Amino acid sequence: MTSRDGYQWTESSGLVKGVPSIGVIQPPTNIKDEQAIYDVIVVGAGYCGLTAARDAALSGLKVLLLEARDRIGGRSWSSNIEGYPFELGGTWVSWGQPHVWREISRYDMRNELEISHDYSRGVNHFSLNSASGSRNMSHEDEDRLMESALNKFANVDGQHGRTVMPFPHSESYSPEAAKYDKMSVADRMEQIKDDLSPDEHTVLLGFVLLCSCSTPEKTSFYEYLHWWALCNYSYEYCIEYLIKYKFKGGQSSFAINFFKEACATGRLSYAFNTPVATIKDNGSDVQVTARDGKIYKAARLISAIPMNILKDVAFSPALIPGKLDASNREHVNKCVKIHAEVRDRDLRSWSGITYPNNSLMYAIGDGTTPSGNTHIVAFGGSHNNIQPEKDINKTMQALQTLTPMDIERVVFHNWADDEFAKGAWFFSPPGLVTEHLEDLRAPQGNMYFANSDWAVGWRSFIDGAIEEGTRAALAVKRDIDRTRFAHL
Numbered sequence: 001m002t003s004r005d006g007y008q009w010t011e012s013s014g015l016v017k018g019v020p021s022i023g024v025i026q027p028p029t030n031i032k033d034e035q036a037i038y039d040v041i042v043v044g045a046g047y048c049g050l051t052a053a054r055d056a057a058l059s060g061l062k063v064l065l066l067e068a069r070d071r072i073g074g075r076s077w078s079s080n081i082e083g084y085p086f087e088l089g090g091t092w093v094s095w096g097q098p099h100v101w102r103e104i105s106r107y108d109m110r111n112e113l114e115i116s117h118d119y120s121r122g123v124n125h126f127s128l129n130s131a132s133g134s135r136n137m138s139h140e141d142e143d144r145l146m147e148s149a150l151n152k153f154a155n156v157d158g159q160h161g162r163t164v165m166p167f168p169h170s171e172s173y174s175p176e177a178a179k180y181d182k183m184s185v186a187d188r189m190e191q192i193k194d195d196l197s198p199d200e201h202t203v204l205l206g207f208v209l210l211c212s213c214s215t216p217e218k219t220s221f222y223e224y225l226h227w228w229a230l231c232n233y234s235y236e237y238c239i240e241y242l243i244k245y246k247f248k249g250g251q252s253s254f255a256i257n258f259f260k261e262a263c264a265t266g267r268l269s270y271a272f273n274t275p276v277a278t279i280k281d282n283g284s285d286v287q288v289t290a291r292d293g294k295i296y297k298a299a300r301l302i303s304a305i306p307m308n309i310l311k312d313v314a315f316s317p318a319l320i321p322g323k324l325d326a327s328n329r330e331h332v333n334k335c336v337k338i339h340a341e342v343r344d345r346d347l348r349s350w351s352g353i354t355y356p357n358n359s360l361m362y363a364i365g366d367g368t369t370p371s372g373n374t375h376i377v378a379f380g381g382s383h384n385n386i387q388p389e390k391d392i393n394k395t396m397q398a399l400q401t402l403t404p405m406d407i408e409r410v411v412f413h414n415w416a417d418d419e420f421a422k423g424a425w426f427f428s429p430p431g432l433v434t435e436h437l438e439d440l441r442a443p444q445g446n447m448y449f450a451n452s453d454w455a456v457g458w459r460s461f462i463d464g465a466i467e468e469g470t471r472a473a474l475a476v477k478r479d480i481d482r483t484r485f486a487h488l
Ligand code: FAD
Pocket: 043, 044, 045, 046, 047, 048, 049, 066, 067, 068, 069, 072, 073, 074, 075, 076, 088, 089, 090, 091, 092, 093, 242, 274, 275, 276, 277, 304, 305, 306, 309, 313, 335, 337, 415, 420, 421, 423, 424, 425, 426, 450, 451, 452, 453, 460, 461, 462, 463, 464, 465
């Protein structure tokens, strides 16, 4: 099936909107009784909503899943084009991520992973393009340079941040760490600028801004330290956990298992192509109205929609001020992720950073397509003015600036312009997490709020989405049981 989301360009077809995905659900609804009253309505079928719907249905609750798009997966989905899965959103997973690994293990998908990079053949080098010129170096030299720069950046305590954030999966961050949320990446760069070589300066910003896909001024230093702590305070584990292991069949081959398991309970109703417009908690039940005017009712609601668009749904009673403020301020990640299928086989072992003089700043050889071409994945932030669907030629120029390549196909999803995400993975501006994490996590009456954007552990990741979906389903089940069995 072809989703409305995503774009593909080839010389013969030009730019075409919509790409095929096994995550597209047909028929789009299985609702039989329009008047049914559910135990819980879950809004959003990303990993968080899928987990919440599945767990709630498994626990015996009658569930309705409403999703605006024509597919599951939200910000993590893959398109299978000519036998090759291009990841349009979330991609890499790892056994260092506890919730995602439990699911990979549960669905017996441990052997479905592969390694993104392959340095066994081809050019086997890293290209560094900075303001002062460009040169290639070995991947060993790349690692040494990165490690040195990242260690200096995180070394706020003489122990590479270990004493500042000793429990990265803990909700109660230490007052010691909270002060770093007042700092931006630009502030931290200013503190260490005399310790950095020009190359360290370039790769550091290339890497840190790959994490946020924003500017140094808008990127919270605290949030970066949180990622660093999750990655065992080391560059080696940043690579291991963030950018190494992916599904051979693409993310949608993973997400579909959640959906199928929920369906198999016989307790899941669903409707895709159903953007929710209003959510009203009447005290005794919750009423959801879709944009097409259809009304759905349940005892409880789980909103699994992202932070940047919470403000676009009319909640009654209104969202508490902290939730609304966070949604209005928005997280800063406006990533544009571009896939290029290129005829140059030797680029399989290439990676590169071009900063600051290009709208795409980081790219790696990520796979080999069935026809033997190399798959390159590149990242840029839309603050750099990259709008691939508006100017595909400019986008291809940006790819060529990373390294010369013979492009056969380009595939992408512009998350910045996506009305149901308004951004890519969560990355906070200074202050937002310490001010509003608790607000974002708080339930309001019969309405529960869950999303990767406010997970406590791997916030911003698929793991965090599953953490949150698990939390919400359990809270709703306990709440409903408390009401049902109050007389016992
Ligand atoms: P979402 O996936 O955003 O799900 C929310 C759902 O709600 C969506 O399906 C949306 O359509 C729906 N929705 C929104 N509004 C409405 C409405 N009004 N009515 C009905 N439905 C609505 N994570 C990793 O772990 N590894 C990676 O390598 C990685 N790379 C990434 C690369 C990119 C380009 C992006 C965008 C993300 C990446 N992430 C990665 C992050 C990861 O994809 C997300 O954190 C995770 O998928 C979020 O899941 P979620 O369910 O919390 O939210």
